[in-house]
Amino acid sequence: MAAACIFCKIIKGEIPSMKIFESEKTLAFLDIGPLSRGHSLIIPKYHGAKLHDIPDDQLHEVLSVTKKIAIAQGIENYNVLQNNGRIAHQLVDHVHFHLIPKPNETEGLG
Ligand code: 5GP
Ligand code: ZN
Numbered sequence: 001m002a003a004a005c006i007f008c009k010i011i012k013g014e015i016p017s018m019k020i021f022e023s024e025k026t027l028a029f030l031d032i033g034p035l036s037r038g039h040s041l042i043i044p045k046y047h048g049a050k051l052h053d054i055p056d057d058q059l060h061e062v063l064s065v066t067k068k069i070a071i072a073q074g075i076e077n078y079n080v081l082q083n084n085g086r087i088a089h090q091l092v093d094h095v096h097f098h099l100i101p102k103p104n105e106t107e108g109l110g
Helices: 006-012 056-072
Strands: 019-022 026-030 040-044 078-081 097-101
Touching: 006 026, 006 040, 019 056, 026 056, 040 056, 056 097
Parallel strands: none
Antiparallel strands: 019 026, 026 040, 040 097, 078 097
């Protein structure tokens, strides 16, 4: 845990979030600025800024949960995105995977 980290605060419940899934090692919640309806973030509870800071067991569970959310929500078309470093558009320095559903063009944000 890092005291100043937004996502660690979400894990601790100090900042509210719309949770989708929680286990001992992993948390998934809706993105506050969704790129499409259902855009979610899946994070390890272990605080690490970048992908290479995360132990393999945490990483495996985060990816497994990402897959299970896509299956449970019946999402057929989606992107999984994971940014590392400012130049690569990382804004929050706690590893997170974006699960971004790609709706039909007629659906939009709804
Ligand atoms: P990044 O650019 O670091 O890959 O993405 C960070 C994501 O975190 C953005 O999509 C942004 O909307 C989301 N985000 C930032 N602060 C919060 C917050 O307090 N709550 C939630 N639910 N999402 C956040
Ligand atoms: Zn953190």
